[in-house]
Amino acid sequence: MSSFPYIHISCPCHEDRPQTFTIDSARPISPSKSPSKHDFNFLPTDPHTPTKRRTLLGGFTPSVSFDGGNLGLDLDDDEELTDEDDENNFDPRDPRSAFSLFPIENLLYCEDCHQIRCPRCVQEEIVCWYCPSCLFEVPSSTVKSDGNRCTRNCYLCPVCTALLAVIPVNHSSGHSDHPTGPFNLFCSHCHWTTSDLIPPIQLEKPTSISAQLSKLTHSPQDTEFIRLKQHYAQQLGNAQEDFTNSPAALTRLMGLYTGLGSGSGGHGGSRKGRGVKKLEMKEVDRPREVNEEQELEIVERMAVEGLEATTTAKQRLTQPHEPRFLSDLTPTAVLLRTKRSKRCRACRHILVKPESKVQTTRFRIRLVALNYIPSLTIKRLDSTITWNNLTPHKTHRFLLTVTNPLFDPISVSLLTPRRTPGTAFASRVTILCPEFEVGANTDVWDDALMSTKPAAATPSGVSTPPVAGSFASFSKDPKMSTVYEQKMNYTSVVIEVVPPEIPDTRETRIRDERLLEIPIYVRVEFEAEVDRDDEEGGGGKPSHSGASGGAVQRERVEYSYWCVVGVGRVGDPVEGVVASEPNTPVRTPVGTPVKAPRTPAAMRTPLRQVRS
Amino acid sequence: MGPKRSGASSASSAPLPPLKIDPTTVLSDAISFSGTYPITIGANTVLHPRCKLNSTEGPIVIGSNCIISERTQLIAPDIDGLVLGDYVHVEVNCHIQAARIGDATSIEVGTKLGKGSCIGDNCTLSPLSTILDVGVLPAFTVVYGENQRRMDTSATAVARNETMLAHIDCLKKLLLNKSEKYTR
Ligand SMILES: [Zn+2]
Ligand SMILES: [Zn+2]
Ligand SMILES: [Zn+2]
Ligand SMILES: [Zn+2]
Numbered sequence: 001m002s003s004f005p006y007i008h009i010s011c012p013c014h015e016d017r018p019q020t021f022t023i024d025s026a027r028p029i030s031p032s033k034s035p036s037k038h039d040f041n042f043l044p045t046d047p048h049t050p051t052k053r054r055t056l057l058g059g060f061t062p063s064v065s066f067d068g069g070n071l072g073l074d075l076d077d078d079e080e081l082t083d084e085d086d087e088n089n090f091d092p093r094d095p096r097s098a099f100s101l102f103p104i105e106n107l108l109y110c111e112d113c114h115q116i117r118c119p120r121c122v123q124e125e126i127v128c129w130y131c132p133s134c135l136f137e138v139p140s141s142t143v144k145s146d147g148n149r150c151t152r153n154c155y156l157c158p159v160c161t162a163l164l165a166v167i168p169v170n171h172s173s174g175h176s177d178h179p180t181g182p183f184n185l186f187c188s189h190c191h192w193t194t195s196d197l198i199p200p201i202q203l204e205k206p207t208s209i210s211a212q213l214s215k216l217t218h219s220p221q222d223t224e225f226i227r228l229k230q231h232y233a234q235q236l237g238n239a240q241e242d243f244t245n246s247p248a249a250l251t252r253l254m255g256l257y258t259g260l261g262s263g264s265g266g267h268g269g270s271r272k273g274r275g276v277k278k279l280e281m282k283e284v285d286r287p288r289e290v291n292e293e294q295e296l297e298i299v300e301r302m303a304v305e306g307l308e309a310t311t312t313a314k315q316r317l318t319q320p321h322e323p324r325f326l327s328d329l330t331p332t333a334v335l336l337r338t339k340r341s342k343r344c345r346a347c348r349h350i351l352v353k354p355e356s357k358v359q360t361t362r363f364r365i366r367l368v369a370l371n372y373i374p375s376l377t378i379k380r381l382d383s384t385i386t387w388n389n390l391t392p393h394k395t396h397r398f399l400l401t402v403t404n405p406l407f408d409p410i411s412v413s414l415l416t417p418r419r420t421p422g423t424a425f426a427s428r429v430t431i432l433c434p435e436f437e438v439g440a441n442t443d444v445w446d447d448a449l450m451s452t453k454p455a456a457a458t459p460s461g462v463s464t465p466p467v468a469g470s471f472a473s474f475s476k477d478p479k480m481s482t483v484y485e486q487k488m489n490y491t492s493v494v495i496e497v498v499p500p501e502i503p504d505t506r507e508t509r510i511r512d513e514r515l516l517e518i519p520i521y522v523r524v525e526f527e528a529e530v531d532r533d534d535e536e537g538g539g540g541k542p543s544h545s546g547a548s549g550g551a552v553q554r555e556r557v558e559y560s561y562w563c564v565v566g567v568g569r570v571g572d573p574v575e576g577v578v579a580s581e582p583n584t585p586v587r588t589p590v591g592t593p594v595k596a597p598r599t600p601a602a603m604r605t606p607l608r609q610v611r612s
Numbered sequence: 613m614g615p616k617r618s619g620a621s622s623a624s625s626a627p628l629p630p631l632k633i634d635p636t637t638v639l640s641d642a643i644s645f646s647g648t649y650p651i652t653i654g655a656n657t658v659l660h661p662r663c664k665l666n667s668t669e670g671p672i673v674i675g676s677n678c679i680i681s682e683r684t685q686l687i688a689p690d691i692d693g694l695v696l697g698d699y700v701h702v703e704v705n706c707h708i709q710a711a712r713i714g715d716a717t718s719i720e721v722g723t724k725l726g727k728g729s730c731i732g733d734n735c736t737l738s739p740l741s742t743i744l745d746v747g748v749l750p751a752f753t754v755v756y757g758e759n760q761r762r763m764d765t766s767a768t769a770v771a772r773n774e775t776m777l778a779h780i781d782c783l784k785k786l787l788l789n790k791s792e793k794y795t796r
Contacts, residue, residue, distance in 0.1 A: 160756050171771045184766075189738060190756040191764040326762075 004387035004569070005378045005398075009107060009369070010090060010562040011118035014100030090519040090562040091422035093511065101564055107369035108351045110344040116369050116561060122342040122351060130358040133163060133334045137358045149333035153209045157187035158315060158329035166206045169195065181205065185331050198327040210333065217330045219321040231284050298324055341365075370405060374412065374438065374524060377401045378565055381494060389571035390516060392501040398567065400431070402522075403490040404438040410526040411437050414493070420518055427499040427570075429518050433483050434493070441489040499570040514570045523560040529553070629667045631794055634676070638784055639791040649688060654678065654698065658783045667693075675700060675715070677776060679783065684708065689727045697733065699773050710743070714751060716769050716776075734769050 091097060100118060108117040129138040131150035142151070155164045164185040182202035184193045194201040203212045302310060302324070309325050316322050323329050342352040353365040380387075381397040390396055404410050414434045419426035485492040497518065505513040630650040633639065637653045640661040645651060647667030653659070654676035663684045665672055670688035675698035680686065684706040688694040694708070697715035702708065703723070710725040714733030721739040725731065729743045732751035737743070741755045749755070752764040 159762065160760075167768070167771070171768070186766060186768065190762060191736060191754050191766045191768065192762070193766040193768075195767075196765055 004566055006103065006566040007376050007378060008101035008564045008566070009104050009116065009373075010097060010564065011100040011102060011107065011116050011121060012561070013118060013121040014097050090521065090564070092517040092519050092564040093422040097564075104369055104373070104375050108342065109367050109369040109372040110347060110349060110351060111367060112347045112349045113344060114559070115346070116373065117344055117351060121345045123345050123348075124340045124342055127339040127341050127354055127356050128358065129336045129338055131334055132337045135358050138336055143336065148336045150336060151210050151333070153207065154334035155185055155209065155213075155331035156334055157190060157192050158319065158332055159192045159326065160187060160190040161332075162187050162189035163334075164331055166203070166209070167193075169202055179206070185209070194331065196327065197329070201330075213331065221321045225320075228284055231282075235282065301325065372405065373559075373561065374405065374410065374522065375403050376520070376522070376563060376565070377403070378495070378567070385568075386571075387568035390497075390499050390568045392499050392570055392573045394498070394574070396497045396499070396567070398495045398497065399484060399492045400495045400520075400565075401485075401490050401492040402436075402438050405441050405489075406526065407440055407442065408526045408528055409437060409440045410524050411435070412491070413523040413525075415521040415523065416495075416518060420516070423513060425500050425502040425513055427497055427516055427518075429498075430496045431520075432494040432496065436483045436486075436491050436493060438491045439486070439489045497567055501573045502570050504572075512569070516567045516570055518565045518567055520563050520565060521560060522563060523558065525556060525558045527554045528557045628794060633791060633795055635791075637791060638787055638789045639794055640787050641790045641793075643794070645794065647688070649693065656777075656780060658780055658787065660684075660787070670694070677773075677780060678702070679776070679780065681706075699776050701776060701779075703739075709745075716773055718772070734764060736764065 092101065099120065102118050106119060108122060109115070110117050126140070129140060129143050129148070130136060131138065131152065131154055133150065133154035134152055136150075136152060138150075153166075156162065157164055164187050166183050167186045168179040169182045169184050170180075181204050183204070183206050184195050184202060186193045194203075201213070201216050203209060203216075205212065305325070309327070311323055311326055311329060315326075315329060316324070318332055319329060321328070321330075339354045339356070339358070340352075341350055341354065343350055350365055351367045353363060355362045355364060378401070379399050381399050385396055385398075400414070402412050402414075412435070414431050416429050416431055416434075418430075419428060483491050484494050495518075497516065499516055502514045505511070626646065628645050629647045631645065632650060632652040634653060634655040634657070636655045638658040639653075640659055642661045643659055644662070644664040645667075646665070647669070649667040649669070649671040651665055651667050651671065652673045654674055656676050657674055657678040657680070659680045660682045662682045663680045664686070666685065666687045668688070670691045671693035672686055672688050673693060673695045674680070674686075675696050677698050678696055678700045680702050681704040683704055684702050685708060686694055686696075686702075687707075687709045689709045689711055692711060694710060694713075696702075696713045697717065699716040700713055701718045703719060703721040705722045706719055707724045708719070709727040710729040710731055713719070713725075713731045714735065716733060717731055717735040717737075719725070719731075719737045720741070723737045723740065724742045725737075726743050726745035726747055728745055729747040729749070731737075731743070731749045732753065734752045735749050736754045736756075737749075738754070738756040741759065743749060743755075754762050754764050756762070
């Protein structure tokens with residue numbers, strides 16, 4: 001699997017019900033400013049219907065990874081913990097959520113829907129076709145007529161897929177600027193040349209290779225293709241006048257595929273009862289011919305030349321004539337590539353638009369989620385922790401950092417289930433300071449300078465970095481209940497994880513029970529500027545900031561999302577480290593969850609507007 | 613080799629192995645020579661900075677018109693030593709413990725040649741190839757992809773040797789020759 005740690009953000013599209021939005025205007029907001037309250041006008045729907053989740057868990061999960069006994073355990077656990085919040089917890093192991101979890105780098109953000117957009121909920125459109133080797137743009141009409149390969153001079157080695165170069169067959173010493181033919185195509189990686197073919201291919205000119213090659217490498221398959229193309233073009237030409245919107249044309253088309261119209265026989269009544277005159281669409285009714293003599297010849301040749309002279313399946317399948325022998329391989333023209341723009345599936349607005357010029361790698365529009373939602377990173381507080389081998393019953397401390405991309409300061413609440421959901425082997429998770437502020441992303445340059453000196457990231461909250469096994473001093477530090485570190489536009493808090501003993505299930509089940517994934521619900525609140533009158537909400541409450549004379553209003557915006565932190569894998573139990581349920585180093589009693597369900601309603605509304 | 617600054621600085625701490633170096637050879641700065649067996653380097657050969665030659669177990673002989681790149685280690689496997697032919701190009705970050713490397717063989721980035729392996733003439737080893745200990749590669753073998761092999765029938769050996777000479781000419785203009793440092 002992926003290497004630890006990882007943080008994946010859940011795209012709202014994993015919810016089964018489509019969301020209802022009320023967007024009162026398609027006002028685009030510029031990336032240079034934060035989304036305002038106005039932009040988050042949204043009718044909340046319940047994303048995690050408990051009954052739905054239950055059905056999934058009871059009906060689907062067991063068939064994937066559970067045997068009966070464990071299923072019972074799982075449900076018991078659920079019941080034991082059942083409270084309102086637990087039912088709304090995001091289960092990273094739910095089969096449905098697996099499709100919606102992406103690293104933040106893969107996510108886009110629609111400014112009109114005010115939603116994260118994952119690769120599943122965007123629509124791609126081809127901007128242009130181009131050859132990755134010669135960087136020439138190919139018009140889509142040419143792609144339709146000539147196929148999706150470069151028709152210039154770009155060819156790949158059929159043996160190793162490296163790019164072929166043109167070299168003169170007879171090497172002439174000395175520096176001649178105009179080498180004379182004939183020429184070979186030569187692979188500088190595996191030293192394959194077109195002279196290795198039987199018969200060898202040698203080109204007269206070092207240019208217009210496609211034209212020369214098409215004359216030299218003409219396989220029976222090409223002839224067959226041309227024949228088929230002609231046949232269908234003729235049929236289509238004949239039928240052109242009939243291919244109007246008449247029902248007869250449709251019947252005939254359908255007949256083609258039900259076999260009634262085909263000339264292959266077997267359907268005696270094909271012609272009867274049909275009012276169509278001379279026109280009958282026909283499939284080419286020739287079966288694939290296997291020439292016994294040819295096949296025997298191949299077998300013989302294999303016996304003589306041995307296995308080394310034959311092609312691999314991969315080599316064979318990339319060539320239209322499926323050659324059996326290395327000496328029958330022909331150079332492959334380079335496949336064209338595309339530049340694509342991406343649209344939001346919900347509102348059809350463009351999220352990504354590359355520059356249409358092939359040579360430039362710039363984008364005209366690129367609404368990446370990284371610029372809109374706070375990003376999380378996690379690192380070890382204690383360097384003795386090995387991500388792939390977490391010790392059961394030991395308290396592991398990690399540093400969770402929230403970085404704010406917005407130009408307004410935000411207040412963040414991190415909510416996490418006390419026990420990781422969706423598994424019989426739940427780990428205890430505690431976020432020591434679940435509510436905190438993150439500064440505004442004010443100066444881009446400052447930010448850049450900060451990131452170049454990671455040495456500056458020394459803990460400001462704690463004087464001595466905590467060491468394993470010394471949490472007496474650690475827990476006495478009163479500052480630990482506050483944030484660990486607060487800088488520019490990021491804030492770090494400590495998260496404690498106590499994994500249980502978990503049997504290794506990698507061999508016996510599909511799912512890895514030892515994988516420790518923590519769902520965290522990130523709720524963000526901030527005051528954003530509203531730079532114009534809001535007919536709907538503007539009249540209700542006065543603006544927060546007293547500074548405004550009515551022109552610039554500040555209003556409260558709230559939104560939230562689930563993310564999953566892949567902390568690591570739990571290892572084998574370690575001698576001496578045992579369950580220490582009663583005297584856990586967690587400050588808050590076990591009974592009181594630190595997930596701070598102060599606003600339980602927020603758990604059910606991923607994107608919600610608060611009028612304050 | 614532990615010390616960061618090898619070459620001249622190591623010369624002061626540990627004695628250099630006996631070197632037999634052609635006057636036309638280009639030895640860059642900070643080459644690490646270690647061991648006690650003699651090291652012989654042929655004419656017109658270029659050694660990049662920070663390549664390492666270890667003759668603790670046996671002698672090392674490098675032919676003429678060769679290029680040995682940065683961070684590449686040449687280690688003599690045994691008393692019979694390591695012998696490189698002419699026109700041998702060893703790229704960056706290779707680990708060579710071979711016994712013989714034939715003429716006009718090209719060894720690309722990050723290749724590992726096992727202890728006592730024998731590479732024939734005109735071979736090409738593509739990046740990150742590995743040859744096992746005492747492995748034998750016949751002449752004109754190309755190792756590519758996932759340790760696949762094929763015979764080189766392209767007849768480009770002469771052309772490639774010419775390219776090598778041009779390459780060496782260019783390197784001679786770019787690299788500072790510090791031969792006298794090692795041959796005092
Ligand atoms: Zn999505
Ligand atoms: Zn091309
Ligand atoms: Zn090739
Ligand atoms: Zn949208």
